[in-house]
Amino acid sequence: xxxxxxxxxxxxxxxxxxxxxxxxxxxxxxAVFAExxxxxxxxxxxxxxxxxxxxxxxxxxxxxxxxFRLGIIPEGVANLLHGLRDIRNIFAHQIISxxxxxxxxxxxxxxxxxxxxxxxxxxxRWSSNINxxxxxxxxxxxxxxxxxxxxxxxxxxxxxxxxxxxxxQKTNKRLETVY
Numbered sequence: 001x002x003x004x005x006x007x008x009x010x011x012x013x014x015x016x017x018x019x020x021x022x023x024x025x026x027x028x029x030x031a032v033f034a035e036x037x038x039x040x041x042x043x044x045x046x047x048x049x050x051x052x053x054x055x056x057x058x059x060x061x062x063x064x065x066x067x068f069r070l071g072i073i074p075e076g077v078a079n080l081l082h083g084l085r086d087i088r089n090i091f092a093h094q095i096i097s098x099x100x101x102x103x104x105x106x107x108x109x110x111x112x113x114x115x116x117x118x119x120x121x122x123x124x125r126w127s128s129n130i131n132x133x134x135x136x137x138x139x140x141x142x143x144x145x146x147x148x149x150x151x152x153x154x155x156x157x158x159x160x161x162x163x164x165x166x167x168x169q170k171t172n173k174r175l176e177t178v179y
Contacts, residue, residue, distance in 0.1 A: 024097065027091045035060045041169060042055060046175060060085050064081045064082055070175075079114040090104055
């Protein structure tokens with residue numbers, strides 16, 4: 001999906017596209033990016049078949065589980081992606097409009113807890129960048145995760161997550177036949 005792009009370009013493109021959407025579109029698009037990236041990772045790992053490359057699974061949940069079982073992603077990332085899938089499903093099957101809706105807010109906060117160290121480093125770097133930018137404009141407000149809207153954190157965290165998934169392709173090794 002992002003072949004030939006640097007990690008920075010992948011992050012910027014994902015963020016740009018997710019940011020441009022309303023809340024429902026952001027959740028759906030983040031899930032599309034994640035699912036397509038997983039599919040690419042799985043195809044890169046599997047032994048190629050003589051015909052057209054086709055996955056033995058065709059839904060997001062199965063792709064997450066297969067990616068985990070093949071050792072492509074760790075369990076915490078699988079849990080995070082299942083959380084994203086849950087949020088996508090809420091937006092796709094219910095009439096709600098934003099991330100502040102209780103069911104979506106709860107699931108989004110839970111996603112941030114799937115990889116606590118990763119999320120903490122993300123927030124620390126992100127808050128630092130925001131505070132540096134504010135200083136350049138002589139604004140003395142200390143931004144923290146709690147002061148940043150859920151949707152804004154979602155946009156940035158999933159741009160980062162898709163970038164991280166895409167980066168796995170650089171080290172993803174194809175399986176070999178045993179005979």
